[in-house]
Amino acid sequence: MKLGILVNEGPYNHQASDSAYQFAKAALAKGHEIFRVFFYYDGVTNASSLGQPPSDDRNVTKNWQKLAEDHKVDLVVCVAAGLRRGIVESNLAPGFRISGLGQLIEAGIQADRLVTFGD
Amino acid sequence: MKLGILVNEGPYNHQASDSAYQFAKAALAKGHEIFRVFFYYDGVTNASSLGQPPSDDRNVTKNWQKLAEDHKVDLVVCVAAGLRRGIVESNLAPGFRISGLGQLIEAGIQADRLVTFGD
Amino acid sequence: MSTLHTVNKSPFERSNLESCLGHAQPGDAVLLLEDAVVGVLAGGILAGKLADAAQTLKLHVLGPDLAARGIDPAQVVAGITVVDYGGFVDLTVTAKAVNAWL
Amino acid sequence: MSTLHTVNKSPFERSNLESCLGHAQPGDAVLLLEDAVVGVLAGGILAGKLADAAQTLKLHVLGPDLAARGIDPAQVVAGITVVDYGGFVDLTVTAKAVNAWL
């Protein structure tokens, strides 16, 4: 089945992006397709290339990047939400792309389910 | 009176940093001193130099910068919280400085009141 | 000297006002700001609880946050004082400490 | 087909579980995850409400979130099923739509 994922919060402050990642991993392990992960609101900060969490902690951005590499998952950051919060091309982590909110609506239409993670 | 301010949330997603700014402005207008504004947790993202809010919206980072310029307010970003979230010297807005959590405890000791704004 | 307690979340959504009222000491000041202001309408289900609390605590609500949400100060529960940011500063200075119920 | 409702905040702190239960339709599935799992202890004050809800809804709680918070699955209110992330995926696939009570 094709699943879309919406991530509303940034990493570390809320568990939302961790839960979304674990959900995506489990879905892929079960043979489902992740149509797209869309990052909105503070969720855009998942895509910062500048984060350096402590070495004994997980690196949420790298988790997403690995998922994108291994399974060609489409990681889309909302351009307007990113501009507000300072996530732009210059600090966008590889594996993410910036696009418009229409990409979220499209995920809602094309995916069989849309699952939201937030605060 | 000397006031310390702790800001726990980033701009836009929560009103916390707007309230802190309005409070600081009002305190200065009444002749009080702002000993320090400390940015912790997601509050560190107030100091991003890369944010570009819509032109018809307020620019929270610029609000803080103007306060620092006009009244020499000390704006301190927690180094550890900033590293986690990708707020580092390379994208630190002018007017802010990065330092340790001890600066917050010091504000608690030296200021007559510590006022917290968060989620 | 008394404490100033601040509450910034809707009391319909979160327990922080309830927890604040359960811990504040007689004579303490409480300021409702940001989304907490939605709880103060005289016609709402929290009106009784707030009126009771106003018997022992000094309740305040931030006027600019009321205006932002379209709430007429005339509709606020009796016994709650409307203040502006300057009033918030005065409450801070008058108190011994500020306890934010986040 | 039924809906999967997700609740991720503590029901002691926020109203989202209450609102979810007030809107879910008979036969719908509900999954408590993240901080919402703190509400499921059989000895807690929400046990009765959850047991009642389990009469008409299919209640689930995410095991990894229970473990993270040191809650023994044996202490969970009867009628709530513990699932892992794979189980969350299965609930999603089985449902018609997912409604997140944020």
Added chain:
Amino acid sequence: MDEMESGIVKKFMFVNRKPPHGTVYALEVLEMVLISAAFDQDVHLAFLDDGVFQLKKGQAPAGIGVKNFSPTFRALEGYDIEKLFVEAESLAERGLSEDDLLVPAEIISRADMGRLMGEMDVVVTA
């Protein structure tokens, strides 16, 4: 864009449960709703719990330094987004009534709101 002409029409619901201004959710949900209008979907907006305050008349946030986006709700009609549902119990609990709303909306009971949610294909909440 291809996706705007997919031919698929789903029942979308945007659920608003939070007051305006204290968080950005209300504003950014509205941005989502406006975009959704371009995709010819069956769009529903639900206002329940504290979300009913998003439609409150007379919002004047200049004093807190943020922009008043509430007039945008009046523009939704121009985008053919006309299915606005407000929960009666949520209004009453908060001391509000239909007269407080800045746009026409259908006032429905909690029970009906629950049933309506159950009919949706995609539910988006912030």
Added chain:
Amino acid sequence: MDEMESGIVKKFMFVNRKPPHGTVYALEVLEMVLISAAFDQDVHLAFLDDGVFQLKKGQAPAGIGVKNFSPTFRALEGYDIEKLFVEAESLAERGLSEDDLLVPAEIISRADMGRLMGEMDVVVTA
């Protein structure tokens, strides 16, 4: 550092009202607490409402992919931070008891917690 030798000793209270892991607050408050030990202040930690879960025994967050910082509470004693207060009513409401706690703490009533809070010079909450 000068500030560590200011000679001023204030009553500090760090208030924990949120469960661990769902948000970062519990972890980052602990970092504040550890730093405060260097300043020779009179440090109090309060655990009430859902904050009591921060001290729950047996936390094993490997399955959600985050680190288990709860053993750090056991290290506080080594920093001379020994004033930990847990609210009795908060435990009981959640089906927990003193036996569930991973470190020794003083269990006090809500009324006493309120009075203790009232004695503080600086209250920090996340």
